[in-house]
Amino acid sequence: MIQAKGIHKSFAANHVLKGVDVDFYQGKVNLIIGSSGSGKTVFLKTILGLHEPDGGSIVYDGEFLGDMTKSRRKLLRQEIGMVFQGGALFDSMTVAQNIRFPLDMFSNMLEKEKEERVKFVMDRVRLEGADHKFPSEISGGMQKRVSIARAISMSPKYLFCDEPNSGLDPETAIVIDQLIHELTGEFNMTTIVNTHDMNSVLEVGDHVIFMKQGHKVWEGTNSEVLSSTNADVEDYVFKSKLFKQVRQALRK
Amino acid sequence: MITNFFEGIGAYAVLMTKVFRRPDRWRIFFKSLVQEINLLGLDSIGIVIILSVFMGAIVTIQTAFQLSDDPLIPTYYIAMATRESITLEFSPTVVSLILAGKVGSNIASSLGTMRVSEQIDALEVMGVNSASYLILPKIVAQLLFNPVLIIMSMFLGLWGGAMAGDLLGLIAFSESISGYRLEFILFENVFYGLIKSVAYAFIIGSVSAYCGYTVKGGAVEVGVASTNAVVRSCLAIILSNYVLTDLLLN
Numbered sequence: 001m002i003q004a005k006g007i008h009k010s011f012a013a014n015h016v017l018k019g020v021d022v023d024f025y026q027g028k029v030n031l032i033i034g035s036s037g038s039g040k041t042v043f044l045k046t047i048l049g050l051h052e053p054d055g056g057s058i059v060y061d062g063e064f065l066g067d068m069t070k071s072r073r074k075l076l077r078q079e080i081g082m083v084f085q086g087g088a089l090f091d092s093m094t095v096a097q098n099i100r101f102p103l104d105m106f107s108n109m110l111e112k113e114k115e116e117r118v119k120f121v122m123d124r125v126r127l128e129g130a131d132h133k134f135p136s137e138i139s140g141g142m143q144k145r146v147s148i149a150r151a152i153s154m155s156p157k158y159l160f161c162d163e164p165n166s167g168l169d170p171e172t173a174i175v176i177d178q179l180i181h182e183l184t185g186e187f188n189m190t191t192i193v194n195t196h197d198m199n200s201v202l203e204v205g206d207h208v209i210f211m212k213q214g215h216k217v218w219e220g221t222n223s224e225v226l227s228s229t230n231a232d233v234e235d236y237v238f239k240s241k242l243f244k245q246v247r248q249a250l251r252k
Numbered sequence: 253m254i255t256n257f258f259e260g261i262g263a264y265a266v267l268m269t270k271v272f273r274r275p276d277r278w279r280i281f282f283k284s285l286v287q288e289i290n291l292l293g294l295d296s297i298g299i300v301i302i303l304s305v306f307m308g309a310i311v312t313i314q315t316a317f318q319l320s321d322d323p324l325i326p327t328y329y330i331a332m333a334t335r336e337s338i339t340l341e342f343s344p345t346v347v348s349l350i351l352a353g354k355v356g357s358n359i360a361s362s363l364g365t366m367r368v369s370e371q372i373d374a375l376e377v378m379g380v381n382s383a384s385y386l387i388l389p390k391i392v393a394q395l396l397f398n399p400v401l402i403i404m405s406m407f408l409g410l411w412g413g414a415m416a417g418d419l420l421g422l423i424a425f426s427e428s429i430s431g432y433r434l435e436f437i438l439f440e441n442v443f444y445g446l447i448k449s450v451a452y453a454f455i456i457g458s459v460s461a462y463c464g465y466t467v468k469g470g471a472v473e474v475g476v477a478s479t480n481a482v483v484r485s486c487l488a489i490i491l492s493n494y495v496l497t498d499l500l501l502n
Contacts, residue, residue, distance in 0.1 A: 048377060077379030088370035102378055105276055160377075 001026050001061060002047060002158065002190050008055035009039075009046055016042045018214040019056065026190045029181050029204045031222075033195060034211035035236060043211065044162060044194045048080065049073065060158070078106050081151030081189075083161040083180075087143040089135040089150070096122070096131040099149045106154065121149040125179060141172035145179070152183055159184065161193040165200055177203045198237060201225055210236065264462045270383035271391065271458075284389035292355045292390065293397030297404070303350055304343065304405040308412030311337050316422040327423045331414070331431025335441065338409040344445040345493050347405045348398070348452035352485035356460035359390055360481030363464030364474035372465070387465065391457035398453030399446050406445065444500050451496060455488045 002024040009017040016039045024030040024047075032040050045051045047058055049065055058065040060076060068076065089098050096118055103114045122128060125145040135143055144164060151159060161180060165173035181204040184191040193200070201208055205222035210233050218230045225237055226246065238247050275281035315333045319325050363386060366372050375382040414428035423431070463481035467473050 050373065050376065074379045077377060080377060082374065082377040084370045084374060086370055088374040090371055090374075091369075104280060105378065105380055 002192070003059040004043070004047060004056065005059065006056035007043065007046055007053050007058070009042055009051060009053050016214050017046065017053070020211070020214070020216050022209050022216055022219070024190050024192050025207055027185060027188045028206035029184050029191045029193060030207045030209065031193050031195055031201055031205040032209050032211060033201060033236070036196075037213075038211040039214040040194045040211055041162065044160060044192065047192065048082070048160060049077075078102070078154060079157045081154070081156035081159045083144065083147045083151050083159070083164050085163040085166050087135065087140075087147045089143060089146055091135050094132050094134055095127065095138065095146050098135070098146055099153050102150065102154045117153060121153050124152075124183070125149045140167050141169075141176065144168065144172075144176050148176070148179060148183070152187065155187060157189060159187075159189045159191040161191070161195075163194055163196065165195065165197045170199065173197065173199065174203060180204060198240070198243060201237075212236075263466065264458070267383055267387075267462055267465060268458060270381060271387045271461075273381055273384045273388075275384060275388065276380060280385075281389060284385075285392055288389045288393035289397050292358065292393050293401065296351055296354060296401060299350065299354060300347055300401050300405050301408055303347060304408035305412035305415075307342050307346060307405075308334065308338055308409035308414075309416030311342060311409070312413035312417045312422065312428075313420065316417065320422070328427045328431035328434060330417065330423050331428040332434050334413045334428075335410060335432045335436070338413065339406050339441040339445050343405040343409055344402050344448040344452065345489065347402060348449065348456065348489055349486055351398070351401070352452075352456050352460075352489060353482050355394070356456050356481045356485045357478045359457065359460040360464035361474055361478045363387070363461060364467040364477045367465060367467045368470055368474060383465065387458075387461040390461055391454065394453040394457035395450060398456070399449045402445055402449035403442070406442070447500065448493065448496050451492055452489050455492060456485050459485045459488055 004020055004022045004024075007017050007020040008015075020039075020043060032043060034040050042051060046053050049058070053066075063072075063076075065073070065076075090101065093101065099121060100114050100118045103109055103117060107114070109117065118131075122131070125148050127142065127145050127149060130138060130142060130146070135146065138146070148164075159180070164176050164180065168176065177200050180191060180193065183189070193204075195201070202222050202225070205225070208220055208222060208225055209216055210218040210230070212232050218228060218233045220228065225233065228234060228237070238244050312330065312334045315337070316330045319330055319333070320327075363372075366386070372382045372386070375385060410428075410432055414423075414425050414432075417423035417428050418425040460481035463477045463484065464474075467477045
């Protein structure tokens, strides 16, 4: 479980996060949604420790991030997997090398064990046969799967995903969402996903947090999103024609 | 502008303290080092050969042009003057300036691209010291291989000068060799150049890496960083050349 308590973050005069309090639950896909500029990405990076908060605290399973020593923080990072918006794959390495990179850096596994682990995660994200390809030679959806495979190669306790569906067609986006959902349950991870995609919210949002202008304005489950009476959530969710029709259908 | 300059110096110093840390895994460090020596060093041999041979030839022709009017000056003095120019200045400084263009832009653009495509963030999230992992092998590769290139350049420059002098009838090849050996002092003629080459190697590696590693933005900014890397490395080489020349010769 990860807890964010009263998080404030500013960049010069721009006050981005204004006291955000959220609990992210283990074994669940926790989604952060909100419009562009609502502070989602800054919030995610602050939880990760890439930004130091100006106020408040982040707690990883009872341990305060701000109180951790450098070496403890380094160990914590090895328990974190991250899927970046653009994949952030190392373009000079093959798919297999990308996936085994964290193992090479941090594990004391034997060569054979590493190979087996790489094969296992590749099979798990359905990437069979792509071992020797470079990131530039595979599709966007496959790149996302490689990114997920790399993120889970060390069996992390926490999984962070920044817009995992951006740039993907709806069919591939659903595959990625389902994969994240399955892996969260399988590895019992605390998963935090930053997204704009309402399909993701309905598909895998076990716990949904809605942010607006640096505040958390609503939280609930995916089934509660459609029935929410919060004006900001309604305004965000029912922006598209499709969801307006869904609302009408629900009201009937 | 002055504030920016001092902020830049501070940020560069902070980055260097992150770079010079013990690598997480020595085996991975040595693997990267070999790759960097291949990419930044061995790939530069071609341009150093061409540059050095023609540089030696041009210096010989220029020197011969200046000295040939006076019949009292022995012709092997042309070779001696060529040797001094090549070993003291041309090989260490001019070759390093060219390498600042070739290697510096390569380092800055590769690191800049990794920064804007979030590859450096990915390393940081994993708990890897990205500065040390990415930059240290590049700087060490430069420090190890730049002196090799400079020694090679000295020999090729002198050979090119002797060949050009002989082909153009300015000075016989054997006389050039005699001139090169006249009053040859190992420290002054070789170690002096090597000390400079090590200093320039550090400048090229670290300044270019700083420009690339600190990029913010997208493709346009990577291009700007690449240009800045070359310009700043060249300026730093020229300024340090002035300081080192004064320190080593006086």
